[in-house]
Amino acid sequence: MNDGVYVQLLDLACGALLLTGVLVLWRRELAVIIRVFAAQGVALAALVAVLAAHENSPELWIVAVGLLILRAGVLPLLLARALAAAGPARRETRPLVNVASSLLAAAVLALLAYAVSRPLVALSPSPATQAIPVGITVVLIGFFVLVTRRRALSQLVGFLLMDNGITTVGFLTTSSVGLIVELGVSLDVLLAVLVLRILTARIQESFGDADLDELRELHD
Amino acid sequence: MNELLLLLPVAVPILAACGYGLLSWRPATAWIGACAAAGLLAAAITIAVAVAHAGPRTALGGLLRTDALSAFMLIVIGAIGLAATAATPAYFAAEITAGRATPRTAARHSLLVALFLAAMAAAVLAANLGVLWVAIEATTICTAFLVGQRRTRAAVEAAWKYVVICSTGIALALLGTLLLNFAAHHAGIRPGLDWASLAAGAGRLNPGVTQIAVLLLMLGFGTKAGLAPLHAWLPDAHSQAPAPVSALMSGVLLSVAFYAILRVKVISDAALGTGFARTLLAGLALASLLVAATVLLAQRDYKRMLAYSSIEHMGLLALGAAAGGQLALAAVLLHMLGHGLAKATLFLGSGHLLQATGTSRIEAVRGLAVRAPVLAGCFGAGVLALIGLPPFSVFASEFGIARAGFATGLGWATTAALVLVLIIAAALIGHTSHMLLGDPTPALGPGAATAPTRLPGGVALTLILGLGVCAAVGISAGPLSTLLRLAANTMTGTP
Numbered sequence: 001m002n003d004g005v006y007v008q009l010l011d012l013a014c015g016a017l018l019l020t021g022v023l024v025l026w027r028r029e030l031a032v033i034i035r036v037f038a039a040q041g042v043a044l045a046a047l048v049a050v051l052a053a054h055e056n057s058p059e060l061w062i063v064a065v066g067l068l069i070l071r072a073g074v075l076p077l078l079l080a081r082a083l084a085a086a087g088p089a090r091r092e093t094r095p096l097v098n099v100a101s102s103l104l105a106a107a108v109l110a111l112l113a114y115a116v117s118r119p120l121v122a123l124s125p126s127p128a129t130q131a132i133p134v135g136i137t138v139v140l141i142g143f144f145v146l147v148t149r150r151r152a153l154s155q156l157v158g159f160l161l162m163d164n165g166i167t168t169v170g171f172l173t174t175s176s177v178g179l180i181v182e183l184g185v186s187l188d189v190l191l192a193v194l195v196l197r198i199l200t201a202r203i204q205e206s207f208g209d210a211d212l213d214e215l216r217e218l219h220d
Numbered sequence: 221m222n223e224l225l226l227l228l229p230v231a232v233p234i235l236a237a238c239g240y241g242l243l244s245w246r247p248a249t250a251w252i253g254a255c256a257a258a259g260l261l262a263a264a265i266t267i268a269v270a271v272a273h274a275g276p277r278t279a280l281g282g283l284l285r286t287d288a289l290s291a292f293m294l295i296v297i298g299a300i301g302l303a304a305t306a307a308t309p310a311y312f313a314a315e316i317t318a319g320r321a322t323p324r325t326a327a328r329h330s331l332l333v334a335l336f337l338a339a340m341a342a343a344v345l346a347a348n349l350g351v352l353w354v355a356i357e358a359t360t361i362c363t364a365f366l367v368g369q370r371r372t373r374a375a376v377e378a379a380w381k382y383v384v385i386c387s388t389g390i391a392l393a394l395l396g397t398l399l400l401n402f403a404a405h406h407a408g409i410r411p412g413l414d415w416a417s418l419a420a421g422a423g424r425l426n427p428g429v430t431q432i433a434v435l436l437l438m439l440g441f442g443t444k445a446g447l448a449p450l451h452a453w454l455p456d457a458h459s460q461a462p463a464p465v466s467a468l469m470s471g472v473l474l475s476v477a478f479y480a481i482l483r484v485k486v487i488s489d490a491a492l493g494t495g496f497a498r499t500l501l502a503g504l505a506l507a508s509l510l511v512a513a514t515v516l517l518a519q520r521d522y523k524r525m526l527a528y529s530s531i532e533h534m535g536l537l538a539l540g541a542a543a544g545g546q547l548a549l550a551a552v553l554l555h556m557l558g559h560g561l562a563k564a565t566l567f568l569g570s571g572h573l574l575q576a577t578g579t580s581r582i583e584a585v586r587g588l589a590v591r592a593p594v595l596a597g598c599f600g601a602g603v604l605a606l607i608g609l610p611p612f613s614v615f616a617s618e619f620g621i622a623r624a625g626f627a628t629g630l631g632w633a634t635t636a637a638l639v640l641v642l643i644i645a646a647a648l649i650g651h652t653s654h655m656l657l658g659d660p661t662p663a664l665g666p667g668a669a670t671a672p673t674r675l676p677g678g679v680a681l682t683l684i685l686g687l688g689v690c691a692a693v694g695i696s697a698g699p700l701s702t703l704l705r706l707a708a709n710t711m712t713g714t715p
Contacts, residue, residue, distance in 0.1 A: 116432065118428075119426070119428025119429050119431075119432065120399065120402065120428075120429055120432070122428070123402070123403070123406055123426050123428070123429055124406055139395065143388070146384075146388060152380070155384060159384065159387060159388060159391070162388065162391050163391060166391060166394055166395045166398065169395060169398055169399070170398040173398060173399065173401070173402035173405075174398075174401055174402050174405045174412070181348075181350030181351065181353075181354065181413070184350070184351070184353075184354030185350075185353070185354065185394065187354075188354055188357040188358065188361065191358075191361045192357070192360070192361060192383065192387050195361055195364045195365070195383055196380075196383055196384070196387075198365075199364070199368065199376065199379055199380050199383065200380075202368065202371065202376045203376055203377075203380060206371070206372070206373045206376055207373060207376075218374055218377055218378060218381075218455075218456045218459075218460070220455070220515050220518075220519070220524065
């Protein structure tokens with residue numbers, strides 16, 4: 001692959017990552033949000049595939065396929081099944097912050113991400129590292145979703161967005177942290193999501209159609 | 221043979237977990253967990269002796285590594301794990317009689333606890349930051365269902381908060397890990413996440429990137445260690461979990477997460493100078509102590525009281541780590557052991573108290589000293605140990621931390637911390653004396669008068685032994701002092 005095409009494809013994949021992140025803030029229907037999340041998984045896998053083609057690394061190709069299966073297949077499927085199990089009243093998120101302010105917040109978070117990642121880019125300027133702020137922005141948007149959404153499922157999406165962002169940063173900085181660590185990280189994320197999925201079911205069982213806001217049993 | 225020894229602390233609990241997967245809960249199988257914990261403790265002591273004589277060693281192609289610090293942490297895990305698992309059969313006997321649990325719940329509980337012990341052992345044996353991260357996240361997954369085991373609304377809520385907050389915090393630590401790997405890659409350090417090579421080459425790390433990485437790592441592992449401002453999960457999870465799990469989480473899990481901070485601090489000190497980590501940790505310490513002091517004054521629930529006291533002690537550990545230096549770090553490690561033993565004893569005792577009285581409200585418990593002298597004695601002695609009265613080892617370690625704080629220019633922070641510790645001690649004594657003393661006719665609390673409060677013999681023995689060890693270590697650390705000195709050396713970089 002020549003360098004011009006590589007940079008263009010890389011930027012395209014990163015653009016898709018950022019766009020899907022912002023879309024999650026814009027839409028309110030959980031079914032759509034889950035589809036957007038799956039699209040982000042595809043973008044992430046595509047990003048790794050571009051890096052794999054550039055570095056000619058068979059190991060990275062395998063990782064890209066694994067990411068595609070996990071982030072665009074298994075995790076969205078788990079979320080969709082959780083949504084199907086929930087009642088119709090729970091199909092929409094109820095954000096604490098309205099859409100316009102959320103989008104403004106996303107812009108501010110992107111600026112913050114660029115400011116924070118300046119030393120990272122300065123350490124080794126290359127097309128890949130120059131895209132690091134995109135990863136950090138997705139992490140920050142994920143955190144924002146996590147703290148401003150009240151449905152258990154939307155919080156779960158926020159957590160997974162954060163995780164997508166962290167994975168992006170990981171691949172953009174250095175190609176590999178060792179296969180065992182990567183496997184362990186993927187397994188842990190999958191298990192954490194499974195645990196949270198079971199807990200959402202139990203919350204529905206014992207609280208009925210309640211928001212997390214109404215989880216007020218424990219306080220001082 | 222040597223390689224095998226290093227695998228034992230992880231393998232023995234996993235075998236016990238397999239045992240609980242295959243066998244059902246019977247009087248005989250109830251003790252498998254305690255046997256595994258005893259095996260873990262024995263392996264830990266053997267490893268400690270070997271390390272003290274022959275230095276650090278590695279296993280599994282460099283994935284596991286043990287030095288004096290990890291050997292000491294293994295001993296802490298083994299000792300408190302043994303106390304918690306030894307009290308488990310009696311705890312479940314009472315729960316099953318009361319109809320709150322079934323033998324299946326008990327077997328599943330023991331399976332998860334065994335995996336939990338294995339994950340903690342793997343965390344302290346990990347030779348690199350990546351494996352440590354995976355192991356610490358694994359502890360969250362193992363304990364999630366233990367926290368929510370009772371399936372009441374409160375328990376499910378606590379479990380949800382626990383998993384969401386801790387997973388988010390630990391995700392920050394993952395980002396920090398990746399950035400540190402990036403910096404190490406550019407400094408030519410291979411393998412980039414190995415503790416030993418990172419510490420050796422830390423001087424070459426890019427300061428800008430390392431600063432961000434260290435900040436994220438300390439905040440992330442600080443979440444799991446229950447340091448303010450991300451402590452919100454701790455009081456809920458510790459008060460809702462079954463007593464043996466509360467004992468393990470409060471007594472060891474927090475310390476294991478703090479161990480990660482200690483390791484990161486070594487790298488931070490070498491790469492950025494001591495100032496950065498010192499300011500950060502002192503800030504976290506004071507915030508934690510302040511949170512604990514304000515909430516403890518008006519606390520109405522004795523399990524939450526113990527949980528907030530854990531936040532206080534984590535704050536003290538952070539203060540000691542901020543001071544740095546030989547004396548402070550040895551005191552920090554001793555404090556982990558002393559606090560772990562005292563807190564485990566108290567949580568096990570409070571679990572029995574909850575079973576006997578049916579309430580965890582402080583005002584509903586009166587005159588315990590008359591109705592259940594052994595339990596009251598253990599509870600009272602445990603609280604005295606927590607607030608740092610001699611002869612318990614917490615006294616020695618708090619004294620060491622305070623002295624090091626004044627000696628290293630953290631005078632104002634240490635003074636503020638000591639004032640807060642005094643306030644907390646007063647609050648703890650006030651609440652505890654309300655529970656232990658007074659007229660035993662209970663005005664409040666259903667079933668408080670009729671329920672038997674006699675402590676089963678095995679549990680009483682566990683509690684007394686736990687406090688006895690805590691006091692014995694306080695009087696003389698004995699062979700432990702060599703290990704403490706070696707472990708402090710590995711953290712200060714002096715040979």
